[in-house]
Amino acid sequence: MSPLFEPFTLRSLTLPNRVWMAPMCQYSAPDSGPDTGAVRDWHLVHYGARAAGGAGLVLLEATGVSPQGRISPADLGLWNDRQEAALRPLTAFIKERGSVPGIQIAHAGRKAGTDRPWLGGRPLSPERGGWQPVGPSPLAFDEHHPVPTELSTARIHEITGQFADTARRALRAGFEVVEVHGAHGYLLGEFLSPFSNHRTDAYGGDFAGRTRFALEVVDAVRAVWPQDLPVFFRISATDWLPEGGWEAEDTVRFATLLREHGVDLLDVSSGGNAPGVRIPTGPGYQVPFAARVKAETDLPVAAVGLITEPEQAEKILRNGEADAVLLGRELLRDPYWPHRAARDLGVSHHGVPPQYQRAV
Numbered sequence: 001m002s003p004l005f006e007p008f009t010l011r012s013l014t015l016p017n018r019v020w021m022a023p024m025c026q027y028s029a030p031d032s033g034p035d036t037g038a039v040r041d042w043h044l045v046h047y048g049a050r051a052a053g054g055a056g057l058v059l060l061e062a063t064g065v066s067p068q069g070r071i072s073p074a075d076l077g078l079w080n081d082r083q084e085a086a087l088r089p090l091t092a093f094i095k096e097r098g099s100v101p102g103i104q105i106a107h108a109g110r111k112a113g114t115d116r117p118w119l120g121g122r123p124l125s126p127e128r129g130g131w132q133p134v135g136p137s138p139l140a141f142d143e144h145h146p147v148p149t150e151l152s153t154a155r156i157h158e159i160t161g162q163f164a165d166t167a168r169r170a171l172r173a174g175f176e177v178v179e180v181h182g183a184h185g186y187l188l189g190e191f192l193s194p195f196s197n198h199r200t201d202a203y204g205g206d207f208a209g210r211t212r213f214a215l216e217v218v219d220a221v222r223a224v225w226p227q228d229l230p231v232f233f234r235i236s237a238t239d240w241l242p243e244g245g246w247e248a249e250d251t252v253r254f255a256t257l258l259r260e261h262g263v264d265l266l267d268v269s270s271g272g273n274a275p276g277v278r279i280p281t282g283p284g285y286q287v288p289f290a291a292r293v294k295a296e297t298d299l300p301v302a303a304v305g306l307i308t309e310p311e312q313a314e315k316i317l318r319n320g321e322a323d324a325v326l327l328g329r330e331l332l333r334d335p336y337w338p339h340r341a342a343r344d345l346g347v348s349h350h351g352v353p354p355q356y357q358r359a360v
Contacts, residue, residue: 037077054338091174102177109187184272
């Protein structure tokens, strides 16, 4: 048996394999009307195909905990009953296919209110559907983004409550994994990094101050999420800055705290908080960050980033660099990558729907 197709248990939940779908925004939800932020047919087909394709975990895209927490007006949200109800058929289908439904809950912070990427991705004015972003400090992401409103302590606590409320809704909608989004320069990641967090109160300054908000969100989510189901946290392991940013050493230190606060797995990505940085991309370029967390802490990790070939993914697990791999763009190109990988690695008919077995 290839380690890619060995089950993996977190708390009482057993995931059928170690090939998971990374959260990737689709920018395809209604952006107005009563169904704003709700899944539509595109999402049912998109995520359903990856479940049928053999992914052991299907992680839905960054889902806003509030209207202002979305990256774009076309993002998914989970702050009302209609959004919650619309998700239930999707989670039911994912489970029916033997996969596990997961959801990433998020607040976009100072990078909120932008257009769809294929329409330029620039910040939208209020007249075009955008809104005033918020952040830890009044520092714009780049010259194109507006200066965010600095969050008061009261607003920080309000957003913490929104994360908890969204987690409750996710559970009622049928999800079995919830991932707190702390990566890619969105709100929680903005608080973590000294590059974007210039506060001098309890939520800024030293490492303890800058991690306080994220840990309070984790605590709030963990308090409403069943003790027998896992909580993930996605992190950018480094800002890729030569100095003055969040670094790999910070990630290792933070991982230990996350473990103490009830996080069950760290989803290790990188970048997104500082514009114009040079990132040395290449096959598996982010895997060493996951490997370091795994080597230096007892928190399970998932690796992501230009993992494209079955043998490459299998080697990451055999080498003990990660406990699972998350595929992003590769699963956009090939929804049935897990089935192909199983065939290539000699794992016969692993999870192939009976409707498709004539093609194996």
